[in-house]
Amino acid sequence: MERRVKVKVEKLCKSFGDLKVIEDCSFQIYDGEFVCVVGPTGCGKTTFLNMLSSLLKPTKGAVLIDGEEAGPKKHNLSFIFQEPSAFPWLTVEENMAYGLRAKHKDKAYIKEQTEHMMELMGLGKYRRSYPKELSTSTEQKIVIGRAFAMNPDLLLMDEPYGQMDIKTRFYLEDEVIRIWKECQKTVVFITHNIEEAVYLAERVLILTNKPAKVKEEIIIPLPHPRNVEDPEFVRIRNYITDQIRWW
Template identity: 65%
Template structure:
């Protein structure tokens, strides 16, 4: 179901392959992501999703193939790649505002720019009143919001999210999913969101990449053509969900 999309290609993954010794984890993966696109990656547990992400962030180097941003091989020093970890990863010794400013300070942005972006994120996320609190004083979900805000504050070329809501209950997940969509729309970031929750993928994504079992390949790309805000009880929503579930279930 190809739909017209004029946005330029932002991220190009070409023949990405990763081996650990003899163990092939990622097998020749290729796909493109357009600028400002929201892509969800789903796949069976243990299919190599984390390795996939770690190759994109350069925590691991790919064995073959590569990741290109704006046509150049990705380089964390040059490009702005942001990452939201599955585990809470706010820095406990920094206040909420300092955490959000953290990446901006490393990039040595001017102080006014940092203040402006931090305030924008705090406003967008309703964290303004907690700006001087420490993460340890807040709930786990607030901490997760801090690190999501920290990543969006970077206005990243590419924002990677690794099951950021994996540990949360349904109510909190719905709330944070809407939050992430709001930030994404407001800031126009390009997002790769990894999840094992198919409903979450259909709710969030413009495009879903389905991975196969290990060694991971791209099994299929599905464009989710649903208006927002999406309704999880909409028959078309359920159709997408069942379709993806079947594709993950049957090899």
């Protein structure tokens, strides 16, 4: 089946002064796809994501979503950051609705969407709690739920589990896959953890060192949930590790 192109990145370049961070980067992301971006530390992964979400303007080239230049006012973009980013002054319920309020006036729709997401994330019992009253993993679940609740055209995740312990990370990785399947959203997930990338992604983009461009893309045909001990899984993981090591 031919998949529809959702995001098209064309000859993207970004430099800060003389420093070239991204050079001539082109690729496509299909509708409903889960893509992981991996690359050496400090290769400009975050810069890359900041351009997808148009927090930064590219120096040259363009990011097109559904054929139009990407912009937060036009498109539903949703960002999950590395640092905890649930608003501490809003309750779980209000946090969930925050992203939706940017573009929707219809209270009933916001309510319905928020309820749906809270149920999906199992956060209903905390609806009146504030993030600081909850554990770190629950707080991150608020952030994930808030992002999915916005019904995003594109969901960008910037090493969202980078600072979590292994148990929490495994749990949240399974959660994000479950919700992605449920909601059928396009996800771009940045990580430097190769195992995480192979565990989650349908397709992995490997970036080169600075100035970054796409070195290779690898399709991972394994069904979810994946077994980290499956020989095929191990083979792909080792292959990607080599690609990054021998850039």
